[in-house]
Amino acid sequence: DAGITQSPRHKVTETGTPVTLRCHQTENHRYMYWYRQDPGHGLRLIHYSYGVKDTDKGEVSDGYSVSRSKTEDFLLTLESATSSQTSVYFCAISLGTVNSPLHFGNGTRLTVT
């Protein structure tokens, strides 16, 4: 699993509450990504990071923010969770340059009630 740990693995939260998901890597790789996976949509990129404090938006970034204060940690925050953000969230790292395979964690299943 390329040394990727996502926490928590499961979370249930109420609409309007803030939620933070954590991705931790032990490989010291530069590139990290947050995806969400929903039936019928495949994986969609939320945000990505190309270094400490260097982040950018993906195709579905509305309602999400990220932070990367250390190489090994990439945090995804839902400022005010909505039911449409119920999903499985995957963190990924890239082992090399941008055209390198991504390696994924095992996901966080988030349910917003």
Next chain:
Amino acid sequence: GESVGLHLPTLSVQEGDNSIINCAYSNSASDYFIWYKQESGKGPQFIIDIRSNMDKRQGQRVTVLLNKTVKHLSLQIAATQPGDSAVYFCAENIRSNYQLIWGAGTKLIIKP
């Protein structure tokens, strides 16, 4: 917008036979393609990749074919085994953009 798609959502194959999973892409600027396997409850696992300057690439029991003329990508799995049961995704990358574009996935079912 342009996207990667799959021809078949579900594919059933007899154990021991070869499997072929197809993928169509619409962006001629895409220059890098990847296949992933996802088992239930796990994250996608990298299988094989191919760059646009290649037509074919082989790995262990897998082969990826790229036909740029018709914008078609396929994954061939030789001697399919029960452990190959999973959802398979293709993804494309456009000219060193950071964002992969993913297909919706094909579920591979292995019949005993």
